[in-house]
Amino acid sequence: MDILSRVGNRKIIKEGSAIYMQIFVDSASIEEIENAVALGIVSGVTTNPSLISKSSNSSFKDTILKIASIAPGPISAEVTASNHKEMLDQAKDIVNWSKSSDYKERITIKVPATVEGIKAVSELTKMGISTNCTLVFSVAQALLACEAGATFISPFVGRIDDIGHNGIAALQDILETVRTNGYETKVIAASIRHMGHVTAASMLGCDIATIPFKVIKQMYVNPLTEAGVRKFEEDWEGYTK
Numbered sequence: 001m002d003i004l005s006r007v008g009n010r011k012i013i014k015e016g017s018a019i020y021m022q023i024f025v026d027s028a029s030i031e032e033i034e035n036a037v038a039l040g041i042v043s044g045v046t047t048n049p050s051l052i053s054k055s056s057n058s059s060f061k062d063t064i065l066k067i068a069s070i071a072p073g074p075i076s077a078e079v080t081a082s083n084h085k086e087m088l089d090q091a092k093d094i095v096n097w098s099k100s101s102d103y104k105e106r107i108t109i110k111v112p113a114t115v116e117g118i119k120a121v122s123e124l125t126k127m128g129i130s131t132n133c134t135l136v137f138s139v140a141q142a143l144l145a146c147e148a149g150a151t152f153i154s155p156f157v158g159r160i161d162d163i164g165h166n167g168i169a170a171l172q173d174i175l176e177t178v179r180t181n182g183y184e185t186k187v188i189a190a191s192i193r194h195m196g197h198v199t200a201a202s203m204l205g206c207d208i209a210t211i212p213f214k215v216i217k218q219m220y221v222n223p224l225t226e227a228g229v230r231k232f233e234e235d236w237e238g239y240t241k
Contacts, residue, residue: 023210024045024208025212026046028048028051028052030063033067042071046132048078074107077108079091079111079120088120091109091111094107111133112134113137113142118145121145121148126149137160146183151186153174154188155190157170158192167191186208188210198219
């Protein structure tokens with residue numbers, strides 16, 4: 001295997017561009033994000049209007065700025081307008097909430113995969129602004145977002161399951177489409193409901209999974225590990241008496 005370079009604890013290998021899956025935390029709760037970051041496994045944060053409204057007592061602006069100050073990597077902040085011109089105005093406002101070059105490099109504008117949203121993605125891409133095309137449910141939507149130059153696309157695995165279809169199968173089709181056509185767009189497995197979604201996304205070689213903090217905590221728990229720790233403690237206590 002021809003190793004080109006390393007990123008953190010990961011190897012970048014010539015044969016493929018998607019050889020590991022990053023973990024983002026999907027939350028607008030400052031407490032959850034701080035706890036997730038403290039685990040040392042988080043590479044970014046995604047938010048949306050629903051999470052902001054449910055989790056934050058601060059303004060949208062203050063919440064995003066606080067998240068950017070405590071979390072590494074890309075921070076997705078979603079526009080709320082439905083018209084692409086208004087989306088652009090909101091996006092430019094969000095990008096300029098801080099004069100910090102680090103903030104401007106990491107802030108990602110989240111835009112829905114609608115006609116107006118795809119128009120906005122195209123314009124934002126031309127401006128050099130990072131975008132996350134969200135609410136993606138089909139290969140067709142993913143293809144349009146990639147053509148518009150989206151930095152990220154977010155297929156909603158859980159919501160596809162909710163309507164009786166296979167969210168992981170849809171994610172696989174989208175991943176194959178992106179890679180077969182040579183797009184640089186990164187795929188974020190979103191609307192993660194349980195550890196099975198995380199496992200399946202990682203086995204597909206998805207670029208990123210954005211995971212609710214409650215699911216991240218579940219990933220650490222295994223009864224066999226807990227039983228093993230108790231056994232080690234009991235044996236050590238007996239040995240040291």
